[in-house]
Amino acid sequence: MTATGTDIIELDRIAVYEALRVVELAQEEDWERDTPCAGWDLRRLVAHMAAQHHGFAAAARGAGQDRAYWREPEDLGEPARTHRAAATAVLAAFAEPGATEREFALPELGMSFPGRTAIGFHFIDYVVHAWDVAAALGTALDLSDDVLDIALVVARLVPTDPAGRGPGSAFAPALDVPPDAGPLDEALRLLGRTPEHWPVKSR
DSSP, X not given: OOOTTOOHHHHHHHHHHHHHHHHTTOOGGGTTOXXXXXXXXXXXXXXXXXXXXXXXXXXHTTOTTOGGGGSOOSOOSSHHHHHHHHHHHHHHHHHSTTGGGXXXXXXXXXXXXXXXXXXXXXHHHHHHHXXXXXXXXXXXXXXXXXXXXXXXXXXXXXXXXXXXSSTTSSSOOOOOOOTTOOHHHHHHHHTTOOGGGSOOOBO
């Protein structure tokens, strides 16, 4: 999923912390804002992000096949606080010795993956979701070029089979990439986002 020698746990931590940062910029009046995820307001997006963190944490510990861990919370309470608790849980699970060598059951994809590959999925998901939140809030994304370059490598490896894209799937169908696209814009378009409709820039 990622280049040999890449510290995918550290890259994932960077993406998760950036997602935490932008989520915590949201004010009470922001939770009903539209997001790049069609049909989801910011509250629903953050609920999904929290659920995915808990699901991946369970997968890292051998319980990912239990769909209960992947369910969105019915009562999000304070969205930023709920999201932070979930992010803390997944970072702790990924930091456990041997996490990259374990098999992660990912029920949404219908199979298990080596830990390094699964954490790579989580990494690209949180680069994109950090951008989703930043786009909804109209703020800038703060990820280095090195992180975005690896995110693009991973995005290029995500299967483009239409059966696995679209409503109910993790990503929308891939879009054409302009020849002058930077790594963030290319990764977003490969994963079905339309960055030109949500003018957010990386640092």
